[in-house]
Amino acid sequence: MAEQLKARYGTVVSKESVRRWASGEGRPRPDKGKQIAEILKVDESWLLLGVQPEGDRKTVGATQNAAVNLLSGILLAREITVAIPDETDPLKDCVNLYAVIGGRQLRLHATYAQESGKSVKFIVPVQFEHVSVVAIVPVEGDEASFKLYHLLPTAISKYGNKRGGYIELTGATTDACIRVKDVECPRIRNMKAAL
16 A cells, blocks of 8 residues: 555655554544555445445435336336345445346346446446346436446456445446446346346
């Protein structure tokens, strides 16, 4: 950590300071905490205080329910069997829906697009590798239309920013894909074939 702080920001800290921070014996100053959070790709308040920002929790909760309900409705309309994980399911924190497609069970996580300038931002579970992440993007100018995309694990692992209990992923939408830097996450046009 000391080497990364020096190389990236020119900030000099002793290895003993880093050891104290890691063991919980001390905390970095706010300026260094911000730099460490950027290096680790985590939220600064989560790193320094162990809390997730309140605004993030409200945003995640409000849009999450809409995304799950919308995806569930689309799947049911296409005669795809869906089930919601129960309270004892070990994957209940990352799986929103189970779906049976083509004779196999899929674990799905739905996430709703949040505008972020000219890009869109998605909230993805930390355990994303256990699920197929379906991004739901509203069609501009048509309140009743949505496009669905498959957020690929490669995009999430390479470019996702961990924010405490979730990962934030930002990309640009086109008709065919969501572009996350050099990774193209394809649009889902046929639920039974896409996942």
